[in-house]
Amino acid sequence: MSTKEVVSSSRHVARPLDQQARSRELFVIAVDPETSFPGDPFVARLRSEIGDTADRESLPAALDGLRDEAVRWSTAESRRFEELGSTATAPLGTESLVRRTALAAAPLALRSGAWLQWQSAPGNADDATTLRILTLYASDVGVGRPQDSRGSVYLALLRHLHLSEHAVPVARLVHDPRVADHHFCLPATLLAMSRRPAEFRPEIIGADLCLRTVGLLPALRLVRQAHPQLVEWSAIDPSAARDGETRTGLELCLDVIEHGFDDAELARVTDGFRWAFTVLRRWSTSLLAELEEALDPAYEMAELLRHRAREGAVYHRDFTVADRPLSSWLEEARTDPRGLLAELAASRLVKPGRSAQSPLVNGLVGERGPMFRVFSPADLVVIRRWIDSLPTGQPERVRPGPVHEGRTVSPELLASVTGGAGTGGPVAGDREPADVREAYHLLQQRTDTPAVRRFAVDYVRGWLARSRHNMATDPQRLPDVWGREGLRPWLVEQHDRQGRDFEESAGAPMPTREDLVDSTVQLAPLTLIDGAWLQGFTDYEHAASEQGYFLFETYWDELGNGVPRMNHPLIYREVLAEMDVQVPPTASREFAEWDGFRDGSFELPVYWLSIGRFPRTFLPEILGLNLAMELSGVGGTYRRARQALKSYGFSTKFVDIHNTIDNVATGHSAWAADAVDTYLASLPVSHGAQAITEVWDRVRTGFRSLNPPTGLLARRAFRRARKASRSLAAI
Template identity: 25%
Template structure:
């Protein structure tokens, strides 16, 4: 191996290398088959299945359908756009002005129509900013632009207080306008939002970008600026802008300035401009659809309003209606015809003439009574739908003629068909098929490098899962022997909140603080440098275990917010000077250790860091890739690594570094931020207690113990790497007593 020059700080990266997306044959086939799926199915796949290689490859197909391929020229309507931030902002501003007039007219509609429009827009409003979910990751940190974006992302999420975040503010605004929706990850979200196919396709684009932000960094910058600067959702609901336009423009200008010194700068600018152009097209397209939708909704007759409600509920009508007849057919047969399609106009004609709608002496009718409290259909229809039925019954009783045109809503379907065809025909040239069992897994350097660049190596996700599970299984041997650890105690104990906090306190005092005594002899320079090198690989991926915790769809637990806030602290909350990845590079540079970035091919050839330490970092990244299925283990691992930043080890390292005039900022940062009083160590314990308290309330005490075992093996998996001497001792056969020579 040969030494390579390190990458310079600050990291002015504007894009990562264009690499192929590698997948095994089964994944390639499965992802290709999904190209013809309905947009709602793709939406749910991208949102709810974030751990499979198929989802990453599907995201690539979706982006290919919406964005120009690398070999294609920029869209013709972007030809007048220059590459300065002011010019881009001016163009976006002009479109915002156009859309503001259209949105203003939408807001002038009657309350019921405005509510329907806002409901239709809700899937996009509640996705806002998702493209930044994992823009901060091992492959991209500590890029200056990534830190800028991450700082804004953290603020959009409420800076550790979700109720202050954009998502919750938008949800409250929707509710103020009468739109009540379940969480976006729920199975019936799109149904409850009554989302048209075009709305669903636009949402799929944003979700797809959120799955591959490192590979599409220029596009993320462009989409982020254009979406927030246009601010359609804020215009529609009358909410203030999420971020000041001046700040967004400053970030854009900074990025464009960096492209001028980048070898890929011209291409990066083209990609950014193409993304801006796409957003302008999509937002114009969607506002135009909302305008058409508002006109359709406002023009609905009472018959048409009821027909839409019937169509919406018909798929859920069960056998309980088999005794009810409308005309000559049972209700069950109307809603489950042999042809597979409900004849809505015929049903509405018969319903109008049915005894269920015949006015009674009190002015009501059998049907309206059935949907009120005490009736057999109470609770099926919400207040808005019940009001529509009442208005319709009154119009029928008044003798109003039936509506001859009950055609279903088709607003936006023409444009939706264009995107459907684009996805069906997408064939990205950068998708390559690789063997189902890669041959490079025995090489930890290569495996680590590919896990850092996981967006381009989805085929390795099953193998990362295997490595994580193997490390967790091996670590359980410390359930028996862990008390003998020097820095940790992973020995098993039955969980209670009190027992966990007692164990944490005991580890802190008995293992980390009380044994500390200042060093009387300081190792020589080479030994100190070598010691720092043994920690460096883990430090270069600081915070990685939690980088996917804050993704959209994973913010319903308080523990998610707390753990994501810890990750944000590790990344400096967008402040480059406080970013731990920046700091560790500065520390290494003070020792004349200059490393390539871990994402770069050159890192494979560096000869500064020992080979035998890659397993620890591979385990950490592997855990991070499965924030749903290995959530409990991540919570335990987080406790272990945050406590490790305290006490004897850190204080000794500071002594040694000071003696040789090396940078001590990384050690000092952890000694401070990880404190047991209120810092990450205490927060990590509180996260576990809070999470298990929720488990107890939702699933009972037996579930708590199952979850606890998984959490504690996550802690043990950290201890397993730290306590290598103890592990070696456990695995070394001890001589029998009879064989000892006295």
């Protein structure tokens, strides 16, 4: 389902009082891994709201004071939720509170840490602060382990509680009518903020510090109290250390702040903390009030009536309650169900205190009744609990308080996203890059404009068309058919071949020192963005998925696992320095315009930078490209490069690292093959063999795209495909 379809449908599935569903809409836009928030209106509006929303009167001004206050609040608020859980009548009352709380926290907890997902980009991949943030994020997503992000553990909790019907993929959560719109407000705003990392880094880290200082959400203490052994609660607590790690999430975040920001940026970190703390406190207060009201079974019954009133109002025009058509009562119940609830309690459909004898949940919903399957089993539990709570004898006309509603996303903020530039509308001065050098510079960052984004899509489609040209004649291509035995046997064969090629070329002359330096320099635009084709797999849903976790771990390795001395771009710069070559910073315009590079040295890097922005659209091609990249030097090219570098006294560290971590047994090449196999094996059998063939052809094209043909006809295919892509976008 496309983002537009999800957003459109979400407007119709929200709770009836949430007609605009603004927080839902922003959430579903912001979780899209290929989303874009270009233009100034969104940034200006969000920055204004951060300042206007934050409670500056009652909260401390300094960051340390805010942290102390957050700890005090969390302790006291947790106690309130635990006490509330203790007062509920077991088992139905307690489980009702548990279910409501788990669902209310789901939009935030299922994306715990996701606001850090775009902090690293090709242009800042060697920056020390970026690497610290990436270390923190890698812990959150459970790097190296599938389905082990903090959000994945929370999903396991929802599954244990039988509440996960709408939780996968997370965009479907907006379809769950049990999750009120205001529960999406904080996570939607944080995720939207994450899509403009350059503008909001200090505020994002401040908000992150707030959430880690608070630790496990106070509301979730109620759930943990009821189910202490259900999941690994420390994995859900963002302040805690993950299994096997020595530093906690809070310590890692504090390390980022201590070493990564100057005084002006620290003030913005404080603003982000204060804003998040303000919104979190209001949300928690709202939820606590809702749960207190929900202790009364009449509250949940009123809520159920409101949820189901719209479809029910179409029927029951001939059935009367208190001399009024039930359909009329249901129309009223869409906004205020209290009147209908009181009349139902006094009607012949209900036997107060005796749900087993009440027609409403007995004969009417039986397999021969007129309301068979109208109510779900969970609905029937709510109805029976309400009936059993009614006083026997002459029933009182119970009129519960109004169903609680909390804060939602402002219409101005949503309009700044959906009303213009945020959805690809015109941006002042927006234009496509004039050439590959300018494209290289503009694509270094995560944020783009509609024109730059169109350029990237067109460039990828053109490059893939070039890669498909005469593919059947390429001796280095992937097998024509993917077999169920997977790629590991083929991978070992390729490694053996590359080893033989190396041995056969042992007598070949070394390149001259000048040629070695020149080739090293011309590879710099490519190598200094090592891993750029995988940048889309930092997105939360991909980073922990069954096939994506291989790719995120590969990306994590390319950047040195957060350690600057192991960072591949930095290591490559050390080699250039040994060669007396000083190039400008990679993300700078000066780098792209440096006359020491030839224009052709930017063609493949721009493809990497472009395809990496679309991890969903071009997933099969990226899987193939990644396999080609990781296999390309192992056993042969890296060994030849090592000999050449060593012969002239240059460091061999860069090629040595790659020849080991890319190995075909347990390294990146093996992971790349496994990622392809996992993806193809996961295709539904119902799609048939043709679907696997089509996807496999796309993987093969991606594999060849690392070294596409260079002939005239191949380049003509590139130009034709780019032109066709532009024409398609213009329709």
